[in-house]
Amino acid sequence: MVERQEQAAPDGVLTRIGQVVMLHHGGDREEARRRLLDLWTEIGQDGDPLHRCTLAHYLADTQDDPSDELAWDLRALSAAQEAAHGGPDGASGAVRGFYPSLHLNLAADYVKLGRTEAARSHLRRARGAAGALADDSYGDGVRAAISRLALHLGGPPPGDEPWGPTPRPRA
Numbered sequence: 001m002v003e004r005q006e007q008a009a010p011d012g013v014l015t016r017i018g019q020v021v022m023l024h025h026g027g028d029r030e031e032a033r034r035r036l037l038d039l040w041t042e043i044g045q046d047g048d049p050l051h052r053c054t055l056a057h058y059l060a061d062t063q064d065d066p067s068d069e070l071a072w073d074l075r076a077l078s079a080a081q082e083a084a085h086g087g088p089d090g091a092s093g094a095v096r097g098f099y100p101s102l103h104l105n106l107a108a109d110y111v112k113l114g115r116t117e118a119a120r121s122h123l124r125r126a127r128g129a130a131g132a133l134a135d136d137s138y139g140d141g142v143r144a145a146i147s148r149l150a151l152h153l154g155g156p157p158p159g160d161e162p163w164g165p166t167p168r169p170r171a
Contacts, residue, residue: 010052012022012037013048013051014050014051015045015056016057016119016151017036017039017051017054017055017058020032020035020036020058021058023035023166024058024061024062028158030091031063032062033062033063034077035057036055036058036059036062037059038163039055040052040055040056040059041142041165043055048054048083049079049080049083049095050079050083050095052075052076052079052082053076053077053079053080053083053095053098053102054076055072055099056072056075056079057072057073057076057105059072059075059130060072060073060105060109060166061068062081063089066109066112067113069112070108070109070110070113072105073075073102073109074106076098076102077106080098080099080102081094083095095133096129096132097133097134098129099125099129099132100126100127100129100132100133100142100143100146101123101126101142102125102126102146103122103123103126103129104126104146104149106118106122106138107119107120107121107122107126108120108149111149111152111153114155118154119149119153123146123149123150123153126146127146127150130142130143130146140166
């Protein structure tokens, strides 16, 4: 019974990250960056890979310099790969759905840095991983962002994605 309760208990670190993300979305980028960096220091380089992936992913969004944003997005991808290959049970399934967004963010970072071929490479990876996305608003948003970036980079028009046409917004 105790084991079941522990499995069902919310993850305190992910909850704290979520609270800081809400602060960032509320417009306080500097404070969000400071708090996320504090959490990064707390969990450390050897902390849970799922925590590091999530934290680095959101830390990237708080960066002003595109090179710093890229560095955090690379940390997020590295932690996701670690979670997928050696993390706690269930982590591989949890991170599989992150790959489209992680590669999309890297592609966008490389666009900002004028590294078009690297951007295209990560965009291909994002498209290849998009099948792991659920048919929900998050999945729809990531697929739409992949399509927009593909158009920006001169890729195929919407509707030619490997997952089919970009879903229309729900009424």
